[in-house]
Amino acid sequence: MAFLSIQHATKTFAQSSAVEDFNLEIEKGELVSFLGPSGCGKTTTLRMVAGFEVPTSGRIELNGVNITKQAPNQRNVGMVFQAYALFPNMTVADNVGFGLKVGKKPKEEIQKRTAEMLGLIRMPQLGDRYPYQLSGGQQQRVALARALAIQPQVLLLDEPLSALDAKIRVDLRSEIRRIQQTLGITTIYVTHDQEEALSISDRIVVMSAGRMEQVGTPFEIYNFPKTAFVASFVGTLNQLRCTVVDSGQGKLTFDGQTFVATAPIRAANGASVVAALRPEELHFGKYDGENQLTGKVEAVTFLGGIVRVRMVLGQSQITLDALNERKLTLPKVGDMQMVSFPAHACWVMAEN
């Protein structure tokens, strides 16, 4: 039995269904992200685990105990909110110690644990500040320390970095991962940012319109997306509408150009299918044993570490990501260019 088990959880708000048949087993110490666009049900699912929403049907078990209808203040679950939600009338130390005070712990223990938590978030000197005297990133660290101070069974993070600047977001997410691994705490992390989910998680649950699309490790989710939604939501994806020439060989054609994708293709010869290809799998020039396509350069975007090139091939568009190098010669808009990719990089997506 998993440490946290969500079984057939469903939540309906006045006729419209927010979460449909959600099933997930989370092991102790695991960090699982719920990833999806806004309104996909990820936050509602998290709030059901926190106890702020009661599932319309289904069951949630934590450490073998059925908590489906338990009040939020009985669950011993730590929660971090997007808007920090620090108590403005209390100092940092009082915020961190609040849960322990409410739990009627002895004063020495509260002080000791508060100091320990402030050390963990690397803010040992700021205990007597008020929230309004802190930056957004610092406030969110305090919120994290406050949630962890009560030694919760599960840590729930609801888009904790959405309100922060890009630079702080990257720093704080590795900080969250470090703390989570140090304490070995079971964590659910809700985000709409795929990069965040990919970088921080042991496993990712991709959600769309209240349904689970796919559950897997970041590597699986990115490289082996099971649905068209996952493929297009996580990362950038080229999608080419092609006609099957030889399904057994994986041979496809579009706009007069022929190439080979991962074989076999589960479609009849002559059928129209969508071939998918990540931009980083494409490269300029001719490589032996690989597919070659020719197109016209439409836009070149320099992003620092990578160069993103958009090309037009007949009726279709593709995007190519090249790693930046100092010796690189950037293609010019209007140039005709040949691009190559191996057959295994391209797959035919199942039609929904």
Place this chain on the structure above:
Amino acid sequence: MSTQAPSAPPPGERIRAVRTFTRRAFPLWSWLWFILGALYFILPLYATLDFSLRMERDTLGLKAYAVAFADPGFARTFGYSVLLAVITILVSILLVVPTAYWIRLRLPEARRIVEFITLLPFVIPAIILVFGMIRIYSSPVNLPFTDIRLLAPLTTSKFGTNVLIVAGYIVLGLPYMYRSVDTGMRTVDVRTLTEAAQSLGANWLTIMARVVLPNVRTALLSGALLTFAIVVGEVVLASYLGLPTFGPYLFLLGQHRAYEPAALTFTTFLLTWAAMGIIQLVTGGQGQVAGAH
């Protein structure tokens, strides 16, 4: 100055330069309207003060104040009004804080209805309120279509009349109290704070006492101050219910005397300002907290 021709600044720079210039230019019209507005409030006040100091011919003095304060009627009616104000404020807080909190938390769809109800005193004059109250509560109130008595007539007893006037004052103060409390709760996002406290194990009582009330303190105080000002100066309800409060006393005094009412008006004005000053002092730090969000 360098003789070198300055290179043209990029467009953004130029805009910034123009903006800085406008900001530094003297905002003539803003100041003019501000001064006119200020005079509109200050001149009558100054006239009242000046008049109140001229009870003795050809000298400025505090005689009007001495005479007014010496009248036992002043202390009696003012004290009575303050007591009514304090009771009104306490009952209002007990009524408004949980209501506003519950609407923020669980019943957001009810906000428009409640806001409408709290604004009714602006639409329905106090005279209509008091006539309605007298008409209903001067005879016993029965359960509709039965002989089961719910309430004895309120206007016939002293206690009953006091209950009526406090109830009336609560209604008159509702727009101010509800709005300031509701705004205070929105500013601190009381809903998320409640959830944060809940997840840390707090029960409703703890959340109310340690999280909600301390964070809406400033809002409560400003609502309370406005209610206080309304109750102390109120004439209509008190006159028609026949209660000896400060409002009717000042009104009667104004019909017989010239200088004392001016002195008392100015005094109550000062008291109100002192109360505001106290609120500023007490909530100096807290106000900033709310502002930081």
